[in-house]
Amino acid sequence: MNLDWDEFIVTGEPFIHAGQISILLTSLGIIFVLTYFKKWKWLWNEWITSVDHRKIGIMYIIASMLMLIRAGVDALMMRTQLAVPEMPFLGEAQHYNEIFTTHGTIMIIFVATPFLIGLMNVATPLQIGARDVAFPFLNNLSFWTFFWGAMLFNISFVIGGAPDAGWSAYMPLASNDLSPGPGQNFYLLGLQITGIGTLATGINFVVTILKMRAKGMTLMRMPMFTWTTLITSLIIIGAFPILTVALAMQTFDRLWDTAFFTLQDGGMPMMWVNLFWLWGHPEVYIVILPAFGIFSEIITTFARKRLFGYTSMVFAIAAISGLSFLVWVHHFFTMGAGPMVNSFFSISTMAIAVPTGVKIFNWLATLHRGRIRFSVPMVWALGFIPNFTVGGVTGVMLAMAAADYQYHNTYFLVSHFHYVLIAGTIFACFAGTIYWWPKMFGVKLNARLGYWMFWLFMIGFNICFFPQYFLGLDGMPRRIYTYFPEDGWFSLNFISTVGAFMMGIAFVIFVYNIYYSYRYQPREMSGDAWDGRTLEWATSSAVPPHYNFAKIPEVKGQDAFWQMKQEGIDPNDIEEYQDIHMPNNTGTPFVMCVFMFIGGFGLVFHWWPIAIVGAIGIFACMIQRSFSRDDGHIVSAEEVRKEEEGIREGQAHENG
Amino acid sequence: MEREDFPGEETPLEYQTETGEYNIFGFWMFLGAEIVLFSTLFGTYFVLIYRTASSIPPAEVFSIGLVLAMTFTLLTSSFTSGLAIHEMRLGNVTRMMIWIGITLLLGLGFLGMEIYEFVEYASEGATLATSAYWSSFFLLLGTHGLHVAMGVAWFIIILIQVKRRGLTPVTANKTFIASLYWHFLDVIWIFIFTGVYLLRLVIA
Ligand code: HEM
Ligand SMILES: [Cu+2]
Numbered sequence: 001m002n003l004d005w006d007e008f009i010v011t012g013e014p015f016i017h018a019g020q021i022s023i024l025l026t027s028l029g030i031i032f033v034l035t036y037f038k039k040w041k042w043l044w045n046e047w048i049t050s051v052d053h054r055k056i057g058i059m060y061i062i063a064s065m066l067m068l069i070r071a072g073v074d075a076l077m078m079r080t081q082l083a084v085p086e087m088p089f090l091g092e093a094q095h096y097n098e099i100f101t102t103h104g105t106i107m108i109i110f111v112a113t114p115f116l117i118g119l120m121n122v123a124t125p126l127q128i129g130a131r132d133v134a135f136p137f138l139n140n141l142s143f144w145t146f147f148w149g150a151m152l153f154n155i156s157f158v159i160g161g162a163p164d165a166g167w168s169a170y171m172p173l174a175s176n177d178l179s180p181g182p183g184q185n186f187y188l189l190g191l192q193i194t195g196i197g198t199l200a201t202g203i204n205f206v207v208t209i210l211k212m213r214a215k216g217m218t219l220m221r222m223p224m225f226t227w228t229t230l231i232t233s234l235i236i237i238g239a240f241p242i243l244t245v246a247l248a249m250q251t252f253d254r255l256w257d258t259a260f261f262t263l264q265d266g267g268m269p270m271m272w273v274n275l276f277w278l279w280g281h282p283e284v285y286i287v288i289l290p291a292f293g294i295f296s297e298i299i300t301t302f303a304r305k306r307l308f309g310y311t312s313m314v315f316a317i318a319a320i321s322g323l324s325f326l327v328w329v330h331h332f333f334t335m336g337a338g339p340m341v342n343s344f345f346s347i348s349t350m351a352i353a354v355p356t357g358v359k360i361f362n363w364l365a366t367l368h369r370g371r372i373r374f375s376v377p378m379v380w381a382l383g384f385i386p387n388f389t390v391g392g393v394t395g396v397m398l399a400m401a402a403a404d405y406q407y408h409n410t411y412f413l414v415s416h417f418h419y420v421l422i423a424g425t426i427f428a429c430f431a432g433t434i435y436w437w438p439k440m441f442g443v444k445l446n447a448r449l450g451y452w453m454f455w456l457f458m459i460g461f462n463i464c465f466f467p468q469y470f471l472g473l474d475g476m477p478r479r480i481y482t483y484f485p486e487d488g489w490f491s492l493n494f495i496s497t498v499g500a501f502m503m504g505i506a507f508v509i510f511v512y513n514i515y516y517s518y519r520y521q522p523r524e525m526s527g528d529a530w531d532g533r534t535l536e537w538a539t540s541s542a543v544p545p546h547y548n549f550a551k552i553p554e555v556k557g558q559d560a561f562w563q564m565k566q567e568g569i570d571p572n573d574i575e576e577y578q579d580i581h582m583p584n585n586t587g588t589p590f591v592m593c594v595f596m597f598i599g600g601f602g603l604v605f606h607w608w609p610i611a612i613v614g615a616i617g618i619f620a621c622m623i624q625r626s627f628s629r630d631d632g633h634i635v636s637a638e639e640v641r642k643e644e645e646g647i648r649e650g651q652a653h654e655n656g
Numbered sequence: 657m658e659r660e661d662f663p664g665e666e667t668p669l670e671y672q673t674e675t676g677e678y679n680i681f682g683f684w685m686f687l688g689a690e691i692v693l694f695s696t697l698f699g700t701y702f703v704l705i706y707r708t709a710s711s712i713p714p715a716e717v718f719s720i721g722l723v724l725a726m727t728f729t730l731l732t733s734s735f736t737s738g739l740a741i742h743e744m745r746l747g748n749v750t751r752m753m754i755w756i757g758i759t760l761l762l763g764l765g766f767l768g769m770e771i772y773e774f775v776e777y778a779s780e781g782a783t784l785a786t787s788a789y790w791s792s793f794f795l796l797l798g799t800h801g802l803h804v805a806m807g808v809a810w811f812i813i814i815l816i817q818v819k820r821r822g823l824t825p826v827t828a829n830k831t832f833i834a835s836l837y838w839h840f841l842d843v844i845w846i847f848i849f850t851g852v853y854l855l856r857l858v859i860a
Contacts, residue, residue: 266707
């Protein structure tokens with residue numbers, strides 16, 4: 001690709017200039033702060049190279065939140081553009097196309113998925129009483145593939161130009177003819193790199209959960225979040241390779257003129273659509289099942305009851321995971337598949353509503369006659385149920401193939417998927433983060449600010465998206481950048497935009513709350529911040545020391561920790577301490593992923609020497625890893641004892 | 657991470673550490689993902705099977721002799737890698753290394769033939785970019801070939817490690833996993849052989 005320098009750096013757009021300047025300033029700011037406070041070494045030793053699942057989880061969460069801000073700003077720009085008819089805000093359609101593409105892609109790939117993976121990292125090993133995940137090295141690698149993949153995708157904004165073919169990147173819209181320039185290549189390679197790590201995470205958690213449970217933790221005693229992690233991981237293993245292949249084929253089409261998806265030379269654009277959704281629909285469940293798991297944990301904890309219908313919950317998620325692979329055609333009912341095919345996928349889609357309904361019923365039954373505490377995580381869980389149900393019911397409406405001809409690609413759809421994605425996944429990300437915050441950082445987030453955020457977000461969310469159902473029924477298509485006063489869509493659009501900004505403010509409150517709590521909230525010493533039921537609350541400290549459990553607890557039933565508390569057993573009452581074997585930190589994954597970034601960057605611009613440098617670097621890291629002899633280190637029984645006694649003292653101090 | 661009740665006398669070397677056991681189980685999961693990957697490639701291949709556009713049809717360029725030779729080479733290499741594991745279980749390091757060496761040579765032979773094959777097709781006008789059929793053909797075969805090349809590199813690295821460090825639970829574990837991988841590539845090849853070559857030569 002022959003690009004001049006002024007094409008290489010995107011120029012001529014005030015927004016993008018502002019973006020470039022802010023990126024530059026932020027980077028300089030970060031570099032300055034780290035240098036000034038001499039934090040580079042700390043950052044490298046304690047975080048970048050860490051193989052500790054909790055730290056990796058925290059890094060996932062922080063990075064996802066940054067991505068949420070980026071994609072959220074995109075959303076606000078789109079909503080501003082649509083607030084009034086013939087709005088000049090974004091200038092032209094092309095600009096809008098780029099923004100909805102990056103918004104959608106980032107939200108799904110770089111926010112929802114990694115945010116939940118972050119929470120899995122924080123909670124799952126603790127919930128099953130394990131010291132770590134099965135493959136700590138791989139875990140670190142997964143994080144950095146996500147991070148550098150996201151970076152590669154994001155720089156398209158300022159270098160070379162952003163993709164504009166929608167997050168579903170349909171061919172031939174995403175082909176060189178209709179999406180010239182490097183933008184779509186950024187999409188392809190950014191997702192490809194991230195996908196590698198997601199697959200690795202899937203494998204990691206399957207092995208962790210199946211092989212590393214504490215004594216007595218049978219499958220049917222596992223906490224619900226662990227169950228959803230397991231099933232999600234299996235879906236990942238089944239779905240992500242499909243994406244890998246599809247992305248590779250589109251990359252080949254764009255870079256080497258193959259003919260997979262172009263009508264020219266016999267290719268089939270429909271094959272892209274099929275493959276994309278064959279991954280894409282299961283992906284939707286990858287981001288919703290862990291959310292179900294989080295809400296199950298929160299509801300049982302704050303209703304102080306066992307989960308109603310535990311077994312049926314397990315079967316429900318298993319059923320959903322199976323069905324998720326059988327419904328992909330519902331994303332293109334109107335593309336001429338024929339009545340038989342459409343009927344099959346219509347029915348299989350509606351079938352998913354059954355296990356989902358079972359789950360909703362079980363949550364309600366758990367709440368029934370519970371001693372409910374309306375803590376901040378709990379209000380999110382309670383808000384989730386009705387809102388998600390609205391999204392689900394409209395989903396069933398969309399699943400009726402014949403009716404879908406009416407609302408296909410209208411705002412009805414936009415509203416539907418935001419109702420499920422936000423009320424399901426994003427609420428869960430917030431709820432889970434607030435719930436496990438004391439486990440991660442040793443303080444609770446401030447509750448008053450928490451309620452403010454909740455109400456603003458919840459109300460803003462409904463003000464934003466509920467009107468869109470009516471806009472859709474009134475014929476407003478999705479992905480349009482402006483409309484006319486005669487269309488009659490003004491007032492509902494305006495209301496919708498107001499709601500979007502309310503959500504934005506709510507998020508700002510959340511960020512402020514993080515800062516506020518860091519400064520002013522009292523330390524949480526007990527380790528059991530919410531009077532919890534599952535094992536993650538059984539470790540000694542608020543920020544558990546690097547080995548998770550001084551002594552692996554023994555599990556005698558569901559809600560293991562709750563049971564211990566009932567029986568008056570203190571899991572931290574340890575007579576004899578033992579040596580603990582832990583893995584060492586490693587810089588290899590980070591370096592390897594930097595090379596992936598370099599290689600990907602080279603491919604984006606067809607700069608083969610750079611691509612080759614990247615490839616060589618990746619292989620060198622693999623070889624280095626294979627030869628390295630790293631047996632980890634031993635935390636001696638003596639150290640464990642000191643650490644634990646220190647914690648006990650701190651607790652005693654706190655209690656009086 | 658060692659386990660107290662572990663290893664028993666009869667536990668094979670590669671399973672003797674907990675990490676080793678996780679690695680093997682994790683590798684099976686990875687193979688599950690690989691099956692999905694190759695299934696997708698086969699799926700697209702079959703979707704595009706008659707879409708040669710106006711380019712050269714496969715039956716005109718496929719040469720059954722070469723393909724049979726490739727098949728024979730790869731199948732034999734799978735067998736020899738099995739023998740290597742057998743010797744490993746018996747603790748015969750040298751013999752194990754010899755069998756792996758033979759496996760490697762056969763793998764390289766296979767790759768050589770495949771490269772020759774691709775160059776040949778290209779000279780007759782069938783390349784990645786000629787038509788949808790040929791795109792999918794080269795992607796499927798190329799992905800398999802790339803896997804074989806990776807397997808060869810991997811075996812070499814392991815051989816060096818065994819040579820330097822002897823047969824330990826760690827090196828045994830690596831060898832075992834690499835051999836699983838090698839067998840897997842063989843199985844995929846059998847599908848390629850029947851689904852790609854035989855089908856086009858016999859049926860169309
Ligand atoms: C603050 C909350 C959000 C607002 C105001 C918002 C707004 C929007 C708007 C205006 C569009 C473009 C519709 C169109 O023109 O066709 C859109 C598309 C989309 N949004 Fe959001 N969104 C929000 C959050 C999310 C979240 C959390 C997710 C996913 C987890 C998400 C996923 C998507 C997807 C996948 C698309 C489709 C993009 C495409 O058409 O290619 N959004 N959103
Ligand atoms: Cu779907």
